[in-house]
Amino acid sequence: MTDKKIGFIGAGKMGSALMQGIIKAGIVKPENVGASDVYEPFLKELQAKLGIRVSTDNAVIVRDSDILILAVKPQTLGSVLANMKNDITSEKLLISIAAGVPLSTYEDALLKGTRVVRVMPNIAATVSEAASGISPGKNATPEDLKAALEIFSAVGTAVQLPESLMDAVTGLSGSGPAFIFPVIEAMADGAVLEGMDRKSALTLAAQTVLGAAKMVLETGMHPGELKDMVTSPAGTTIQGVHALEEAGIRAAFMNAVIRASERSKELGKK
Ligand SMILES: NC(=O)C1=CN([C@@H]2O[C@H](COP(=O)(O)OP(=O)(O)OC[C@H]3O[C@@H](n4cnc5c(N)ncnc54)[C@H](O)[C@@H]3O)[C@@H](O)[C@H]2O)C=CC1
Numbered sequence: 001m002t003d004k005k006i007g008f009i010g011a012g013k014m015g016s017a018l019m020q021g022i023i024k025a026g027i028v029k030p031e032n033v034g035a036s037d038v039y040e041p042f043l044k045e046l047q048a049k050l051g052i053r054v055s056t057d058n059a060v061i062v063r064d065s066d067i068l069i070l071a072v073k074p075q076t077l078g079s080v081l082a083n084m085k086n087d088i089t090s091e092k093l094l095i096s097i098a099a100g101v102p103l104s105t106y107e108d109a110l111l112k113g114t115r116v117v118r119v120m121p122n123i124a125a126t127v128s129e130a131a132s133g134i135s136p137g138k139n140a141t142p143e144d145l146k147a148a149l150e151i152f153s154a155v156g157t158a159v160q161l162p163e164s165l166m167d168a169v170t171g172l173s174g175s176g177p178a179f180i181f182p183v184i185e186a187m188a189d190g191a192v193l194e195g196m197d198r199k200s201a202l203t204l205a206a207q208t209v210l211g212a213a214k215m216v217l218e219t220g221m222h223p224g225e226l227k228d229m230v231t232s233p234a235g236t237t238i239q240g241v242h243a244l245e246e247a248g249i250r251a252a253f254m255n256a257v258i259r260a261s262e263r264s265k266e267l268g269k270k
C-alpha cells in the first residue's frame with residue numbers, strides 16, 4: 001500500500017479525518033497523499049499540517065493518484081463525477097464514502113469498467129476508531145477490496161457487507177456517533193445537577209461509554225448479560241434502568257437508526 005498514491009476529492013470533515021488517520025497509521029507516506037477541494041483554506045491548512053500535495057482542481061489530484069477517495073456531499077456528487085469521468089481510467093480505484101449513493105450510480109456515470117468500492121466510515125476515524133462497512137462494485141478486483149479494507153482498518157474497524165446493507169450501516173455506525181454524543185452530554189448533565197464539576201462529569205461519562213463498548217467487543221457477552229452484571233437487586237442501577245425504560249430508550253434508539261437508514265435510501269434515489 002505504501003507505494004500507492006491516494007487522492008482525496010473533498011477535504012472536509014471526513015476527507016481530512018481519513019487522510020490524517022492513514023498517514024498516522026503509516027500505510028501511506030504524506031508525499032503520496034493528495035487532496036482537492038473547492039475551499040482553498042482547508043487545503044492550505046492540511047498541506048502545512050501534513051505535508052500532502054493539494055490542488056483546487058480535482059483533475060490534478062485524480063490524474064496523479066492510484067486510489068481516489070471521494071469525500072464530497074451526495075448532493076454535489078453528480079457534477080463532480082461528470083467532471084472527473086474521463087480521468088478515472090481503468091488503472092485507478094475509486095472509493096466513495098457518500099451516504100446513500102449506490103455503486104450503480106458511479107458505474108453508470110463513469111467510464112465502462114471503472115473499479116468502484118463503496119464505504120461508509122464514521123467520524124471516529126479522527127481518533128483511529130472508525131467503524132466502516134465496505135461493499136465492492138462489480139468491476140472491483142479482490143486487490144481493490146483488500147486495499148479498501150487496509151485503508152479503513154488503519155483508521156478503526158472495517159467489515160465487508162453486501163451493498164443492500166449499506167443504508168443500515170449509514171444509519172447505525174455512520175450516523176451513530178451523533179446519537180451517542182448527546183448521551184454522553186446528558187449523562188454528564190445529570191452528574192452536574194448532582195453537584196459534580198463539568199470536566200470531571202464529561203470525563204467519567206465518556207470513559208463509561210468507552211468501557212461499556214469495550215466490554216461488548218472484548219468479552220463477546222450479550223449486552224443484556226453485561227447489564228445484569230451491573231444491576232444489583234434493589235440497588236442503584238435498576239432505578240436508572242427503569243427510568244430509561246419509562247422514557248422508551250430502546251424504541252428511541254431503534255427509531256434513530258431506522259430514520260437515518262431511510263434518509264440514506266432517499267439520498268441514493270436519482
Ligand atoms: N461527516 C460524517 O460523519 C460522515 C460523512 N460521510 C460522507 O462523507 C462525505 C463528506 O462529508 P463531510 O466530510 O461531513 O462533509 P464536508 O462538507 O465537511 O466536506 C465536503 C467537502 O467537499 C468540498 N467540496 C464541495 N464541492 C466540491 C467539488 N466540486 N470538488 C471538490 N470538493 C468539493 C467542500 O468544500 C468540503 O470541504 C459525504 O458524502 C457524507 O455522506 C460518511 C461518513 C460519516
Ligand SMILES: O=C(O)[C@@H]1CCC=N1
Nearest residue numbers: 099122170174175176
Ligand atoms: O449525516 C450524514 O448525512 C453523514 C452520513 C453519515 C454521517 N454523516
